[in-house]
Amino acid sequence: MSDRYASFAHTGAGRALVRRLGLPDPPRLRRYRPGDPLIHGPVRLDAAPGGRLREPLATLLATAGIELSTEAQMTSGAPVPGGAPMSGGAELTGGADVATGLGVSAHGEATGARPAPHGALLYDATGITESTGLRALFDFFHPLARALHPSGRVIVFGTPPESCASHREATAQRALEGLIRSIGKEFGRGTTAQLVYVAPSAERAVESTLRFLLSGRSAYVSGQVVRITPADVPEVDWARPLDGRIALVTGAARGIGAQVAEVLAADGAQVVALDVPAAGDALAEVANGVGGTAVQLDLTAQDAPVRLAEHLADRHDRVDIVVHNAGITRDKTLGRMNPDWWDQVLEVNLSSQERINEVLLDRGLIPHGGRLIGVSSIAGIAGNRGQTNYATSKAGVIGLVHSMAPLLAQRGITINAVAPGFIETRLTARIPLVLREVGRRMNSLAQGGLPVDVAQTIAWFASPGSAGITGNVVRVCGQNVLGA
């Protein structure tokens, strides 16, 4: 489970060798610890003219106590490295009236050849209504491209193409995807880059996402596109957002599931940890560790949904958060696969989850504000040799999210999924060395993720603040090169 290469590369001798040989240089990622600020260093926020998100974002950042750097600081001093003129920058980026409303950074003295280092670069691109306007992004990012702290953040905000007023605007907004995915591959040093599409009237629903993406909780999430829809967002205690919530976590005895139980509990949830009877001891340990309860149940049993529903009704009256984490692999090429292996994988990873959702929903056990969260996989997106069964089931999880989101929206319930990439677990530890090394490094962060990275992403979906997030599938893969 340990990445010895990365540990070595972080030593003095290791670092020297890595540089001399041009080996992969996995940065030490900034991960969340309780009490950490959301982000280190000032945040730069700018907008294309007419952007509707600059002011709401500035307000959110101010409320979160984040210092903003002003435009003046950025362009003062000597020419920016790279030698490009800043022509048009001031006009294109919205004017000083908004900028002066923002806080002044402690790094305000920067007058050298480089702009002061930033924790994050945020750009509101909602004002861009045609492709020629995309130049504003160049003007914003070009001088700042090398002015990010390690584990810095790039977030571009746009309008969902499907909500745009014209095809010209939709085209320009869709183009943003190419930019952020390239930045994710280019900036390095642990920087992550995301595109957040905020639907009209969804400006108020953006806070949980902004906080997640800035923080160390999203350390291994990069190159992703998130959609936010209008929603009534309640007051959230950001220190313990899940206080008073009942969270069911399946497959909780070990690995990612155990970590999900821990993170949800740390965020205040009361956890119902579920796993098969054979994993009873490990499950009890997890449940005790998080002050939750354990349920031993084989979810593929015919009566499992009803028994689970009765348990939840008896003990808690409801379940606010359902994390369908239980999943199995039975790898074999299709021509050599036993039919039972097909059935088992489809049953555990997809069909049983559908039955459970239906029984819980039919019995009214998932209240308004409920959260359904699935676990897909890179294999479900890209397919994988020897995993026809697994990839089919995990593609089905994406179908489940997309097809149920509009139905559940009527009941105030969201449904989303994570799609993990290479995560360091007992399973990946068993992969032969060379393959494991390749799998680990083939992403923008040049390392595998940790179970906690998946768990934190699930916790973001689970937050009451994420009422506007539904129908999303977000990869937790360090922007793995594999895809479709």
Place this chain on the structure above:
Amino acid sequence: MSDRYASFAHTGAGRALVRRLGLPDPPRLRRYRPGDPLIHGPVRLDAAPGGRLREPLATLLATAGIELSTEAQMTSGAPVPGGAPMSGGAELTGGADVATGLGVSAHGEATGARPAPHGALLYDATGITESTGLRALFDFFHPLARALHPSGRVIVFGTPPESCASHREATAQRALEGLIRSIGKEFGRGTTAQLVYVAPSAERAVESTLRFLLSGRSAYVSGQVVRITPADVPEVDWARPLDGRIALVTGAARGIGAQVAEVLAADGAQVVALDVPAAGDALAEVANGVGGTAVQLDLTAQDAPVRLAEHLADRHDRVDIVVHNAGITRDKTLGRMNPDWWDQVLEVNLSSQERINEVLLDRGLIPHGGRLIGVSSIAGIAGNRGQTNYATSKAGVIGLVHSMAPLLAQRGITINAVAPGFIETRLTARIPLVLREVGRRMNSLAQGGLPVDVAQTIAWFASPGSAGITGNVVRVCGQNVLGA
């Protein structure tokens, strides 16, 4: 431009070495030559119960003179390799009443341990209405997984999830993506695998796609999802589908553009080959070679759209097919990029194309039955280091296709794009050896594609038979591992 490794691997000595060392083994792909049959060997067609496509597909195949193998042949004889029982297969695959309507193959004597080899395996999955029904796919493909000729074809037909009657059905239909992408990575030997979503009432619009995907024209297309919508499809002369059509091809002087001009002309189109004045000689050669005309024009000039429109109006009264192939790269990391490089790439690859579309459409030069075809890129899907400008422009092309498709549908015009992967051209020939080798092999076919592969895909979009194909972005990448 030549893949010396593949040429070597195809020799006797090369093949032996490749096998001994476990090196990549790029198969010799079956590519289209005039007069070729659509497919070699019998085609197996089956359906989940209730499938609405089996009969239309059987009729289309019969009309095309393709022999179908029957179910009986497949399951006769000794056990199938892999040892899996065929339990349930007969019930799940639709019954003999339909099967007996199909032609009998010349390979009908197969009674050995393996099923007779097939040219293609087609499965109508539209009858699958919930995830438990996905087992029918296992039952169909498991015994046949190793019974495909080299460059065989796997095509699964489904219902677009967004058109499904229930969320259960939508989930199961979406799951098909995971299956075909895994099959594409698993079957090998030049096999391609695709998922074709046929909307209800679009059954008649499927023929051009069926022919394209079976034939050698789609040699380098794999792991793709195609959507077909209802449309009035005219009678098509499949030998010369573009007879009488006027086709504008930009960037036609060399590379992919020159090949597009050739293929469209071979399919019967009258080609207007366009390129910048500096490429005049090469352009003239292409135009003369295909019996078309040459237009020298810098498309980024302010008056270019109007001059082009006037030229087309004067000479041809209209333009039926517009292939926006012209594109440039100006690679540099964002921090070091010259602003002119950003502007030039966005202008050539995206903005000028939008202006040209608008002028041609405003002047009514693109008639009912018209075809707009763009060229995106893997970089536009996955992003790329050093290509923020290019990736943004190519993601914009995807946005253009998605946003204009519904608008153009009202005028009977389609819009689609290809997204090439690693294609052997002058540009890729300049990539340093090791990087080029990696780029070439990182796909399911273990080789680069040829310009003709992109051109044939464009010709499929251009066909009058493809009236039901709009809003699609199809990768021509041999199922490259890179994606998003």
